[in-house]
Amino acid sequence: xxxxxxILGGYQTDFARNWTKEGKHIAAMIREAxxxxxxxxxxxxxxxxxxHVGNFAAELYAMQGHLGAFLVDVDPGFAGLPTGRHEAACAxxxxxxxxxxxxxxxxxxxxxxxxGVEQMKTVSPAQGGDYLGxxxxxxxxxxxxxxPFPKLFGRLGDEYDKRYGLRDEHLAHIAAVNYxxxxxxxxAQTRSWYMSEDHARGGGPYNATIGGRIKISDxxxxxxxxxxxxxASPAYAERWAARRGTSLGALARVEGWGHRTAPxxxxxxxxxxAGAPYVLPHTRRAIEDAFRRAGLASxxxxxxxxxxxxxxxxxxMAIDHFGLTAPGESWKAIEDGVIDFDGKxxxxxxxxxxxxxxxxxxxxxxxxxxxxxxxxxxxxxYQVPGARRFATLNIGGSGTTSCVFxxxxx
Amino acid sequence: MALxxxxxxxxxxxxxxxxxxxxxxxxxxxPTTLLARTRDKARxxxxxxxxxxxxxxxxxxxxxxxxxxxxxxxxAAADLVFEAVSEELALKRAMFARIDAVRRPGALVATVSSxxxxxxxxxxxxxxxxxxxxxxxxxxxxxxxxxxELVPHAGTDPAITAELAAxxxxxxxxxxxxxxxxxxxxxxxVGFELLNRCAHLALEHGPAELDLLIGPHTGRAMAPLxxxxxxxxxxxxxxxxxxxANTADEAHASFALPVYMDLLIDAGHLGxxxxxxxxxxxxxxxxxxxxxxxLEPRSRxxxxxxxxxxxxxxxxxxxxxxxxxxxxxxxxxxxxxxxxAALMRQVILGYVSYGLGRVGEVVEQVADVxxxxxxxxxxxxxxxxxxxxxxxxxxxxxxxxxxxxxxxxVDAAERGAHLHTEPGDPxxxxxx
Numbered sequence: 001x002x003x004x005x006x007i008l009g010g011y012q013t014d015f016a017r018n019w020t021k022e023g024k025h026i027a028a029m030i031r032e033a034x035x036x037x038x039x040x041x042x043x044x045x046x047x048x049x050x051x052h053v054g055n056f057a058a059e060l061y062a063m064q065g066h067l068g069a070f071l072v073d074v075d076p077g078f079a080g081l082p083t084g085r086h087e088a089a090c091a092x093x094x095x096x097x098x099x100x101x102x103x104x105x106x107x108x109x110x111x112x113x114x115x116g117v118e119q120m121k122t123v124s125p126a127q128g129g130d131y132l133g134x135x136x137x138x139x140x141x142x143x144x145x146x147x148p149f150p151k152l153f154g155r156l157g158d159e160y161d162k163r164y165g166l167r168d169e170h171l172a173h174i175a176a177v178n179y180x181x182x183x184x185x186x187x188a189q190t191r192s193w194y195m196s197e198d199h200a201r202g203g204g205p206y207n208a209t210i211g212g213r214i215k216i217s218d219x220x221x222x223x224x225x226x227x228x229x230x231x232a233s234p235a236y237a238e239r240w241a242a243r244r245g246t247s248l249g250a251l252a253r254v255e256g257w258g259h260r261t262a263p264x265x266x267x268x269x270x271x272x273x274a275g276a277p278y279v280l281p282h283t284r285r286a287i288e289d290a291f292r293r294a295g296l297a298s299x300x301x302x303x304x305x306x307x308x309x310x311x312x313x314x315x316x317m318a319i320d321h322f323g324l325t326a327p328g329e330s331w332k333a334i335e336d337g338v339i340d341f342d343g344k345x346x347x348x349x350x351x352x353x354x355x356x357x358x359x360x361x362x363x364x365x366x367x368x369x370x371x372x373x374x375x376x377x378x379x380x381x382y383q384v385p386g387a388r389r390f391a392t393l394n395i396g397g398s399g400t401t402s403c404v405f406x407x408x409x410x
Numbered sequence: 411m412a413l414x415x416x417x418x419x420x421x422x423x424x425x426x427x428x429x430x431x432x433x434x435x436x437x438x439x440x441p442t443t444l445l446a447r448t449r450d451k452a453r454x455x456x457x458x459x460x461x462x463x464x465x466x467x468x469x470x471x472x473x474x475x476x477x478x479x480x481x482x483x484x485x486a487a488a489d490l491v492f493e494a495v496s497e498e499l500a501l502k503r504a505m506f507a508r509i510d511a512v513r514r515p516g517a518l519v520a521t522v523s524s525x526x527x528x529x530x531x532x533x534x535x536x537x538x539x540x541x542x543x544x545x546x547x548x549x550x551x552x553x554x555x556x557x558x559e560l561v562p563h564a565g566t567d568p569a570i571t572a573e574l575a576a577x578x579x580x581x582x583x584x585x586x587x588x589x590x591x592x593x594x595x596x597x598x599x600v601g602f603e604l605l606n607r608c609a610h611l612a613l614e615h616g617p618a619e620l621d622l623l624i625g626p627h628t629g630r631a632m633a634p635l636x637x638x639x640x641x642x643x644x645x646x647x648x649x650x651x652x653x654x655a656n657t658a659d660e661a662h663a664s665f666a667l668p669v670y671m672d673l674l675i676d677a678g679h680l681g682x683x684x685x686x687x688x689x690x691x692x693x694x695x696x697x698x699x700x701x702x703x704x705l706e707p708r709s710r711x712x713x714x715x716x717x718x719x720x721x722x723x724x725x726x727x728x729x730x731x732x733x734x735x736x737x738x739x740x741x742x743x744x745x746x747x748x749x750x751a752a753l754m755r756q757v758i759l760g761y762v763s764y765g766l767g768r769v770g771e772v773v774e775q776v777a778d779v780x781x782x783x784x785x786x787x788x789x790x791x792x793x794x795x796x797x798x799x800x801x802x803x804x805x806x807x808x809x810x811x812x813x814x815x816x817x818x819x820v821d822a823a824e825r826g827a828h829l830h831t832e833p834g835d836p837x838x839x840x841x842x
Contacts, residue, residue: 013835014838017835017838021841022837022838022840022841022842023626023728023732023841023842024731024732024733024734024837024842025732025733025734027733027734028731028733028734028837029734031733032734032837036835073733183583186833186834192553192556192583194433194437194463194464194465194468194553195465196439196468198467198470199465199466199467202466202467204466205466206460206464206465207465
């Protein structure tokens with residue numbers, strides 16, 4: 001049994017911002033998120049012992065690598081801080097979290113800073129779509145393809161359709177719920193955008209098809225965003241809790257994790273799972289691993305989930321893979337209202353990637369921040385009443401890297 | 411009391427504010443009727459709503475009609491009648507007389523007026539009308555800008571004001587500020603004080619030079635004189651004329667419209683909307699071939715736009731904003747000794763002083779003026795600027811500039827407290 005890891009708190013930048021329009025360098029995003037996290041937690045910079053940055057492709061989007069070093073620039077108290085940057089496409093943030101939690105569990109450090117960041121509005125949507133193609137096997141699946149990822153996740157829907165049947169109206173409900181939830185979240189990108197289930201079901205000029213069965217309303221957005229989170233060992237957390245007039249029992253804690261990698265190409269994934277109940281078996285295993293480590297008997301021990309809905313089809317997949325329904329029956333949880341904000345097991349009360357936004361390398365960190373806010377009753381307008389335990393699922397590529405965390409309290 | 415808004419009628423629904431407001435109500439799933447002079451104009455409003463919502467599906471909540479054929483029946487069935495016709499007192503009053511004759515008792519009536527007296531607009535109406543009448547001032551476009559002023563007059567039922575405020579915040583997602591029924595309310599009063607002061611300063615310093623100095627690095631999306639071109643010189647004149655005629659505070663002189671603007675408006679120069687006549691800026695031709703000119707206010711000639719050297723104080727602030735060092739950028743703002751920096755301070759500190767000075771008169775708290783300048787104008791709010799500069803330093807600079815120092819500012823300095831308490835990333839206002 002390794003030492004538990006506590007989540008002290010963190011800060012998410014407003015995902016509606018366009019940092020390129022503001023004329024900002026990615027350093028400003030890191031700086032605002034870190035300063036926000038320090039202010040929220042009252043942690044002094046010199047107390048932080050290690051820093052990890054999750055980021056997918058700043059070299060492409062912002063012509064900037066070596067992001068870990070930007071932490072040192074934030075405050076003189078960070079002088080000499082050990083830092084690094086982690087990449088696994090859209091799961092980059094979770095990989096940074098896994099590195100930080102492993103170090104804390106091992107007793108190497110007592111207080112870690114994790115930042116997820118992506119600046120994506122630096123380029124045209126088409127150029128950005130091409131960059132995102134490097135999260136697939138670029139030469140085989142993305143080179144010369146316009147918007148490769150909507151097409152790949154359209155194929156995920158097609159695979160469900162082939163194996164079990166899939167109705168697009170169920171995907172439309174997923175979109176509508178995420179947009180609806182985002183309206184409760186003051187940092188969500190789409191909080192003031194118009195969306196309705198009618199609109200998501202329809203097509204037309206305002207909801208055009210992007211690739212395969214994926215329409216605009218099925219997609220997460222191009223988002224700029226940064227999130228910083230402070231994670232601590234029991235020793236530091238206990239001192240910190242005393243300082244803040246609270247107790248360890250009131251803090252969010254990482255209870256379990258799962259981390260698996262599937263073959264990179266979508267064809268290989270589907271070939272591998274042919275005839276199996278789960279379309280993405282490695283994602284299912286990552287969830288099972290996290291549940292086992294958390295001592296969670298079933299998904300019904302959760303109060304909610306923050307999942308990776310880069311497209312409505314990925315959330316459709318998450319519903320049965322988490323075990324809300326039998327494989328292929330995600331539609332039942334949708335029809336029964338289980339995933340709605342006031343449902344039995346709400347998914348993405350924050351609005352998820354579709355509603356809150358998807359700054360690729362920041363998403364995993366944003367999910368863990370939201371999970372920690374939920375279990376400590378600090379999620380404000382999108383608080384799930386009485387939430388005790390949340391899970392996150394963060395995916396890189398077309399279901400390639402799957403990272404899961406279970407977050408409880410105390 | 412429960413305020414059950416199940417049907418909205420929008421008058422003047424073909425205009426930008428009418429269609430934008432209709433979008434807010436329809437987006438909340440409320441059946442909304444768009445009325446205009448003709449059916450074609452009302453349909454134009456519907457197309458505008460769809461464009462703002464980026465959705466044809468929103469039309470499920472929309473219907474259209476005309477003042478002549480449909481107003482009586484539609485208004486009689488409405489829970490909220492929302493007036494967004496042209497900003498002309500006589501026209502609005504005539505519309506309210508018609509509404510008063512057919513509305514059901516208890517139905518709300520609101521005006522989107524950006525500054526006319528709410529009490530004056532309903533002075534001749536029935537008691538029930540007056541009790542249910544108030545201003546709901548959205549900012550254009552309401553689909554994007556959530557800042558909103560709610561303006562009851564002395565005779566508005568307080569319970570209705572309270573309930574409507576709750577719904578505007580919750581159901582309609584507005585960053586709401588309740589203001590007194592004073593000229594131009596809060597946002598436009600504070601905002602156009604700065605804008606018109608810049609129009610005066612353009613005489614001496616030149617429009618392009620001034621916009622460069624008071625540009626986005628001072629905490630705004632668009633430079634001041636470009637903003638006046640965008641808003642329209644006629645709209646600008648209506649707002650500052652109203653303020654000049656009906657306020658008598660320290661900014662009275664700065665609300666007088668510059669004579670050169672008056673003359674140019676009469677000659678058809680209304681800013682961006684007047685095509686090649688232009689305003690402070692004039693563009694002839696399209697795209698890369700376009701020739702750009704800048705107004706020379708003294709002669710009222712347009713001179714070819716020249717590439718201006720960026721003043722060192724501006725360059726230094728931008729460099730710091732770019733990497734998120736906003737506090738250090740504001741330290742440069744406060745300390746740089748050049749005449750350019752002194753002029754920048756005069757304008758921005760005037761805004762801080764005037765904004766804080768309206769607390770207690772137009773709004774109740776610093777948070778209110780901060781909210782409307784931030785969410786309505788997308789300008790760095792006065793309270794935030796004080797926090798970044800430091801309260802003591804701000805007081806010293808205000809005294810140096812002979813500007814009124816708010817008691818609130820002195821209190822904040824004494825207590826070491828922050829003035830800006832609004833949520834959201836402060837960095838978003840500062841453009842590099």
